[in-house]
Amino acid sequence: MAVTAAAQLLDELMGKNRNVAPDEKVKPTDWRDAIYCKYYLVKLCPHDLFVNTKNDLGTCPKIHDEDARQLFQEVKNTDQKKLQYHVEFLRFCASIMNDLERRIDKGKQRLALMSNSTEAVPKVAKNNQEQINILSQKIEELETQAEQAGIAGNVEHAQGILKLCDQLKEEKDALLKPADRTQNNNSDLTQEKQMEVCEVCGALLIVGDAQQRLEDHLMGKQHMGYSKLKEIIDEISQLVKDTRELLYGPRISEKRSREKDSRKERSRDRGKKKDRKYDMDYEQAKTKTEKDEDSERDRRPKDKSRLDDRSHRRDSHRDREHRDKERYEDRHRNRDREKRKHRDSSHHHSCSHRRHKK
Template identity: 25%
Template sequence: MDAIRKQLDVLMGANRNGDVREVNRKYYDRDVCRLYLVGLCPHELFQLTKMDMGPCPKVHSLQLRKEYEEARGKGIDNYERELEDVIDKLIGECDRKIGRALKRLEDDDAKAAIAISVSEVTQTPEVLELAKEIKEKLKEADKYDLEGLSDMKIRALEIVEELRIKRADKQSTLLLDAFNKDRASLPQPLPNPPPLAPLPVITPDARTQEMINEKLKKAEDLGEQGLIDEAQKALEEAEALKKLPSRQEPALDSSKYTAADVRITDQKLRVCDICGAFLSVYDSDRRLADHFGGKLHLGYMQIREKLAELQVSNLSRISDLV
C-alpha cells in the first residue's frame, strides 16, 4: 500500500485528497525527500530486485522539485552533497562486491574479467546517443507530469522503454563480440592427446544428467544476481553429481573432457563492472540484452552516471569560487 501511495503521490500530487497540510508544504520541510529533489532517490531504482530498499518514507513531489531548483538557481539551497554521499556509498558497496567476485574466480578468469570491461566495450557513440535521448525523454515526461498531461507523459515513458530496449540490444551485441574474441583465448583440449593409461570415465545416466543441468542453470542464475557463495555451492553440487557411478553406460572414451575442462568451457564467467552480476562468455545475445535491460543493471548505471554528474557540478562550482 505504501508503494502504491507513493506512485499516486508522484502521478497526481501529494495533495490529491485535498489535505490542507499538503498545500502548505515547502521543499525544505523535513518530510520531503531531498534526494528526490536533487534528481534521484535510490528507493525508486531497485524495486522488486534483491537490492529493493522499500518505498521511500518521505514525500516525492515534482512541484516541490521545481521549487527547489528555482531556489538552488538563486543560491539559496543545495542538497547535492547529500545525494553524492548516499550514492557514493552504494557504489562503494557494489565495487567491493565486484572485487570479491573477481577473487573467487580462477586466476585466468579474473585476469580476463578485468581485461573485458563491460562499460568500455559497450560505450559507443550510438549507445551514448541513445542514453542522451532517454534522458531527454525522461525530462519531457516530468514536464508533462507537472502540466497534468497524463497521456503525453505515458507516451513519453513508452518511448523511453523502446529506447532502453534498443540500447540493451546494441550493448548485448557489442559485448557478445568481445566475448567471441575472449573465447578464442580459452584453453582447448588437444586434438590428438598423447596416449594415457585408460581411466574410468563416469557417464551420468539421464536422470543424473538432468540434475546436473539444473544445478548448472541454478549456479548461472545465482551468479547473475551476484550471489557468489550460493553460485559456487551449486557448481560444487553439480561436480559431485558428475562423479556418481553410472547406472547405464560404461566408460567409452578416455579423451573426453575432465571436470576441470567442463568448468573452463561451460562456466567461463565474467563480472559486470557496472552492477557486479556474473556473465558467461557463452551467454546468448538475448540473455545479455535481458541483463542490460534489467532493473539492477539500469539502477547501478543510473547512480554511476549521477555521481559523475554531481562531481562535475562540484568541480564547476569550486572553479567559480576560485
C-alpha cells in the first residue's frame, strides 16, 4: 500500500508517463481502463473523505488521474459505460450510508439504555433513604430510653439498649455507603444522559456543550465528509434518473420504480400467501376432522342399529329354535303317551278276554 501511495504521488508530480523513454510511444489515456478509479472519475473517491478518522476506508487501490477524469466528464451522460459508472458509484455510497445508519441506531440504543439505568438509580436510592430515616428515628428513641434508664439507676438495662443502638448504627452506616456510591454514579450517568447522536455522522454530542466545540465538530473531517457525500448522492441519483429518462423514456424510469415497489410488494405478498396457505391448510384439516367426527357420529347409531338388528335376529333365531325344540319334545311326549295308552288298553282287553273264557 505504501508503494502504491508513493507511485500515485509521483504520478501527480511528474505525470503518469514519467518512466516512458524518449523514443517510446506514449499510450493514450482511456478512462475505461480498469486501472483508474471509477468513483474518482464520477465525482470523488470516498476513500479520500475520511482519511485519519475512525471511519477511514484506507488507501484506494486504483489510480486517481485528472486527465482520465477530464475525458470522462467530456463523454455524454447517455453513454452506457458512463451510466454504469454512475450506478456503481451510487451502490458503493449506499453501502457506506447503510453502515452509518446502523451506527446511528446503535448510538441511540446505547443512550436509551443509559437513560433507563439513570431512571432506575433514584428508585434504589429512595428505598435506602427510607430505611435510613426509620433507623435514625429508632436510634433516637433507644438513646432516649437508655438515658431514662440510666437516670433511674437501671444500668444493665441502659447498657443493653446502647448495644442495640450500636447495631442499628452499623446497619445505618452500611446503607449510607451504597447511597454515596449511588449518588456518584447517578451524577456520572446524568452527565452521560445529556448526550445525543449526530444525525449526519453518528457521533455522540454533549447537549448544551460549548459553542466552540460544537463548531469544531461541524467543521470536522468526518461530519463534513458525510455531509458532502449525501449531497453528491442526491446529485448523482438525479443525474442517473434524468439519463435513464433520456435513454428509455419516462415510462421506463417509472417502470423501474414500479418494479422496485412491486418486488417489495411481492415479498410481502409471499409472506401473506404463506400465512394464507397455512390458514387454508389448517381450515381444511379442521373441516376434514369435523366431517370425520360427524360421519363417525352418524356411523355410530347405524352401527349400533345394525348390531341391534343382528342381535335381534340372533335372539329370534334362538327363540325359534327353542320353540321348535319344545314343539318337537311335546310331540314326542304326546306320541309316547299315546303309545303307552294304547299299550295299556290292549293289555286291559287281553286280560278281560282271558277272564271271560274262564
